[in-house]
Amino acid sequence: xxxxxxxxxxxxxxxxxxxxxxxxxxxxxxxxxxxxxxxxxxxxxxxxxxxxxxxxxxxxxxxxxxxxxxxxxxxxxxxxxxxxxxxxxxxxxxxxxxxxxxxxxxxxxxxxxxxxxxxxxxxxxxxxxxxxxxxxxxxxxxxxxxxxxxxxxxxxxxxxxxxxxxxxxxxxxxxxxxxxxxxxxxxxxxxxxxxxxxxxxxxxxxxxxxxxxxxxxxxxxxxxxxxxxxxxxxxxxxxxxxxxxxxxxxxxxxxxxxxxxxxxxxxxxxxxxxxxxxxxxxxxxxxxxxxxxxxxxxxxxxxxxxxxxxxxxxxxxxxxxxxxxxxxxxxxxxxxxxxxxxxxxxxxxxxxxxxxxxxxxxxxxxxxxxxxxxxxxxxxxxxxxxxxxxxxxxxxxxxxxxxxxxxxxxxxxxxxxxxxxxxxxxxxxxxxxxxxxxxxxxxxxxxxxxxx
Amino acid sequence: xxxxxxxxxxxxxxxxxxxxxxxxxxxxxxxxxxxxxxxxxxxxxxxxxxxxxxxxxxxxxxxxxxxxxxxxxxxxxxxxxxxxxxxxxxxxxxxxxxxxxxxxxxxxxxxxxxxxxxxxxxxxxxxxxxxxxxxxxxxxxxxxxxxxxxxxxxxxxxxxxxxxxxxxxxxxxxxxxxxxxxxxxxxxxxxxxxxxxxxxxxxxxxxxxxxxxxxxxxxxxxxxxxxxxxxxxxxxxxxxxxxxxxxxxxxxxxxxxxxxxxxxxxxxxxxxxxxxxxxxxxxxxxxxxxxxxxxxxxxxxxxxxxxxxxxxxxxxxxxxxxxxxxxxxxxxxxxxxxxxxxxxxx
Numbered sequence: 001x002x003x004x005x006x007x008x009x010x011x012x013x014x015x016x017x018x019x020x021x022x023x024x025x026x027x028x029x030x031x032x033x034x035x036x037x038x039x040x041x042x043x044x045x046x047x048x049x050x051x052x053x054x055x056x057x058x059x060x061x062x063x064x065x066x067x068x069x070x071x072x073x074x075x076x077x078x079x080x081x082x083x084x085x086x087x088x089x090x091x092x093x094x095x096x097x098x099x100x101x102x103x104x105x106x107x108x109x110x111x112x113x114x115x116x117x118x119x120x121x122x123x124x125x126x127x128x129x130x131x132x133x134x135x136x137x138x139x140x141x142x143x144x145x146x147x148x149x150x151x152x153x154x155x156x157x158x159x160x161x162x163x164x165x166x167x168x169x170x171x172x173x174x175x176x177x178x179x180x181x182x183x184x185x186x187x188x189x190x191x192x193x194x195x196x197x198x199x200x201x202x203x204x205x206x207x208x209x210x211x212x213x214x215x216x217x218x219x220x221x222x223x224x225x226x227x228x229x230x231x232x233x234x235x236x237x238x239x240x241x242x243x244x245x246x247x248x249x250x251x252x253x254x255x256x257x258x259x260x261x262x263x264x265x266x267x268x269x270x271x272x273x274x275x276x277x278x279x280x281x282x283x284x285x286x287x288x289x290x291x292x293x294x295x296x297x298x299x300x301x302x303x304x305x306x307x308x309x310x311x312x313x314x315x316x317x318x319x320x321x322x323x324x325x326x327x328x329x330x331x332x333x334x335x336x337x338x339x340x341x342x343x344x345x346x347x348x349x350x351x352x353x354x355x356x357x358x359x360x361x362x363x364x365x366x367x368x369x370x371x372x373x374x375x376x377x378x379x380x381x382x383x384x385x386x387x388x389x390x391x392x393x394x395x396x397x398x399x400x401x402x403x404x405x406x407x408x409x410x411x412x413x414x415x416x417x418x419x420x421x422x423x424x425x426x427x428x429x430x431x432x433x434x435x436x437x438x439x440x441x442x443x444x445x446x447x448x449x450x451x452x
Numbered sequence: 453x454x455x456x457x458x459x460x461x462x463x464x465x466x467x468x469x470x471x472x473x474x475x476x477x478x479x480x481x482x483x484x485x486x487x488x489x490x491x492x493x494x495x496x497x498x499x500x501x502x503x504x505x506x507x508x509x510x511x512x513x514x515x516x517x518x519x520x521x522x523x524x525x526x527x528x529x530x531x532x533x534x535x536x537x538x539x540x541x542x543x544x545x546x547x548x549x550x551x552x553x554x555x556x557x558x559x560x561x562x563x564x565x566x567x568x569x570x571x572x573x574x575x576x577x578x579x580x581x582x583x584x585x586x587x588x589x590x591x592x593x594x595x596x597x598x599x600x601x602x603x604x605x606x607x608x609x610x611x612x613x614x615x616x617x618x619x620x621x622x623x624x625x626x627x628x629x630x631x632x633x634x635x636x637x638x639x640x641x642x643x644x645x646x647x648x649x650x651x652x653x654x655x656x657x658x659x660x661x662x663x664x665x666x667x668x669x670x671x672x673x674x675x676x677x678x679x680x681x682x683x684x685x686x687x688x689x690x691x692x693x694x695x696x697x698x699x700x701x702x703x704x705x706x707x708x709x710x711x712x713x714x715x716x717x718x719x720x721x722x723x724x725x726x727x728x729x730x731x732x733x734x735x736x737x738x739x740x741x742x743x744x745x746x747x748x749x750x751x752x753x754x755x756x757x758x759x760x761x762x763x764x765x766x767x768x769x770x771x772x773x774x775x776x777x778x779x780x781x782x783x784x785x786x787x788x789x790x791x792x793x794x795x796x797x798x
Binding site for chain 2: 060061064067068069071072074075077078079080082083085086089090091093094096097098099100101102104105106108109111112113116117120121160166167168170399400401402403406409410413417421424428431
């Protein structure tokens, strides 16, 4: 039997990882649906409208999954992390409550309007509600990132006599400098996800010679968004994210890169297995001096290694952190390559005939989910062993009276529940995809109608 | 200012119960008020555009509670660990059943989700009532403000180590269930016609009698279990207005139901809920989580956020609530009127 701390960490990690599979898609799709709807408003081509409605339906099911899996996260701050909530509630609850007050009400109102209101209220209202859904989901992302940014880089607080901290500067928390690169990077990742899913499904339709005219629209919009977003992930957002990690969490950077000893002219390890006991990377393939340059724009700048820091401040799972980071960066690099190639073919007018490229796009669908998840693992494992970086350690934050048995029970419950929900989600997606966008145009006319 | 936030959080909780209350109630009666798929679709359609927004009040109230009274959030949520997580599971099952039911046109698929929708809705109503019962009875907080309650112990509310369920909290759970059944059937009556309308009104009439009986019983039990609840009223006699609102609502529920005025019946059950909940929080004030040992009670003073936090929060909270109110008024106006299964949604 593990202790309550470990099980609580596992439960939060599991529920939040599972949860985020859905918002990364909905936040990306919300933007793309708005683009499709706007294109329709301009060119009045009914295909774009049907496409927007089709993706609206995919969005709706994914959104519901995101909502229902999101509620446990807010609650778990209290149920499993009561001591942390008591310690930092004055600050983190500000942004979490603001998400409720500003983003959730807006989302729920306009998602309802978008899904239920097209016929009754006309195209203008429908377009406007797609815009508001986009803004609502992205506002939601902002409040969550701001909360996380505070945990990564605490600002705007002061400490009370009883050891708890209170809010000192509201605007400093809302415009935490850490938040800007993190938000830009995270939302870019969501667009990459939405774009790959849209392009991949387009490729599936074109390859299978079904709903081909929609497939081409999906490919075009998906590839253009995908190439822009993939590059955005590397520069500027990825670059500035790692710079701020280097500046404020140098120990995390060292662990991410697998750098044990401080080095001038530090290299980037492309591949290699970290060996914590011997404090070395086994079988590394290294680009010499690259790390020093990437971080300090100087080929021989010193990068601090893990040994420069006391071991009690090391992230507590260095191999997982190291691999997550490398998976994120590696996949991100592939995404840029794939999308550049696809965009080139699109520009030359050969994309729809290049079956090998369509196969690649279709098979690439799962990978943005993996890359985004690995990215969050990097951020969150890099923050360890702290809940609030440098202020409050993770073991101090757990609820004192909740037993490991109780948490294990609920963790297993969540696992079972989420397994069933995942199966349902996949079943529904397969049905939507096999019905295709045209089925959407028909159901709108039939009295059976949309029940989503 | 703590009092202001006490009122704000209480307002949000009342809003949640009023709004999600009717769709929980609709879920609890839909198996009985609607007999076939067409009628059940009508009920789903009546709550379809609004249930998710209604539930947002729970999340928003939870967030505001966390923000305004962090210590209460920490103690309460960890102390009620098991029932809270179960509430989450029921919320999930229920949300999924509303959304997924219509995706596959197969009688077994829809019946399965109909039953899930019923179970989720009914159990949530009971759980929420039991939770309120726990607050009023008091929980075994220790001196550092922590507690952990098992699901049940000896079923006595006078125990030093009470469980989540005892005869008192179960009684409040039943009161909540019957109240939301009435509230939900009143709403469905407003939104529908023909047989569903008639059946909903019949269910409402039947359960109103149960509500009246349970209200009397629960009130007496409350003053027996937690005599301090009367204190607030004798210190601030203007509080007696609140139970009067509840009584007026109860009378209205019976009177207008027999007169056949659907809208006024629904407004009456709303008034009843507002009156009952506000009387309860008025009696609990200034505590936010009473303890079995009164010295350990959490109050608005020892659970509140810092002054600066509360002041800043008041600004954005007010703005946020104005927006929320606008969305709700607009959405409810847009989707007003009766629904029929034959209509293409909206």
